[in-house]
Amino acid sequence: MTIEEYLVDVREIYYQMSARVKGKQILVGSRTHRLTDVRDSNGVLNTIRFATSTGSVLSLPAAIKVDETYFDRAAINFGGVRLVIWPVKEMSDDIRG
Numbered sequence: 763m764t765i766e767e768y769l770v771d772v773r774e775i776y777y778q779m780s781a782r783v784k785g786k787q788i789l790v791g792s793r794t795h796r797l798t799d800v801r802d803s804n805g806v807l808n809t810i811r812f813a814t815s816t817g818s819v820l821s822l823p824a825a826i827k828v829d830e831t832y833f834d835r836a837a838i839n840f841g842g843v844r845l846v847i848w849p850v851k852e853m854s855d856d857i858r859g
Contacts, residue, residue, distance in 0.1 A: 764825055765810065765824060765836075768831070769822075769847075772850075774794065774796065775848060782842060799811070808823070809824060834848060
């Protein structure tokens with residue numbers, strides 16, 4: 763499954779990125795909303811971009827393969843960096859009351 767397929771109709775995510783550098787773990791995480799989808803000249807989705815309220819951007823290549831999926835999250839390994847994504851589910855009006 764690609765990240766494009768995993769994130770169909772997802773408007774907001776929580777992500778956590780981790781890496782090991784000189785034996786120490788670096789960990790970054792944030793809740794972010796979908797900013798824009800970048801398409802090529804043929805209209806094919808190329809990049810999915812998310813942005814935080816502080817202005818940082820997470821850009822994901824649409825065709826990248828998801829390495830692991832769980833009931834509530836997916837993980838992608840980029841060499842020495844691991845990215846875990848949790849889609850944020852919106853509550854329906856029925857649940858809110």
